[in-house]
Amino acid sequence: MFTEIITPRFSDTDALGHINNTMVPIWFEGARDPVFRLFMPELDTNNWQLILAKIDVSYHAQMFYGQALEVRTYISRIGGASFDVYQELWQNGAKCASGTAVMVHYCYQQQTSQTIADSVKETLLAHQFQAQ
Template structure:
């Protein structure tokens, strides 16, 4: 599991003094960087090097996230397929689960515009972070 700590900024907070739902999506994207580095170590966004495309995302907001307290993001691999994999995220604040989400990422060849199998070496690295999504939700 990868861990990232985010400090909510003033602009992340809405009129109800809670983290805006789009902020959580942005924090989860930031927390995916260690996974992205498995495929593109320098995070170079050129078509020749970048190999991933987001195919699906879903979010559950299960508690409030407030300004003034850090948010811990846990990131794990929930499923690995032939050319795609699912990343799970959890946002915790003050010991409470506040949001969770899943995204499906496809290993993709942007030049030829098609999905490609995940290389075995990267598959092995992903498997090191494989956690059953049903058993997550525990800090």
């Protein structure tokens, strides 16, 4: 599991005073950086090797300004060329949101998916989701 603490900004709130729902996918993407580094340690956009195929987000509880949020990032599925990143957003001991991003190991020059190397799969497995 990878973790990241986020401090919500005032501008992250909506008219009701809650964290705006549009922030969660943005925070989830930012918290996927450690996963990106498994494929591209320098995060060199000229040598990017991943493509996002799908995301989904479920909201479980309200989130509020002025209170830290923890993003927990796991790997929930590993295929030949794709894998799923499962993420949870926690605030004050409650799971407030969860989501899954389907990522594909991809060659932009050839415009095709690529097999994930066994060494990368082993590292991905080390971060596999374990139901709590």
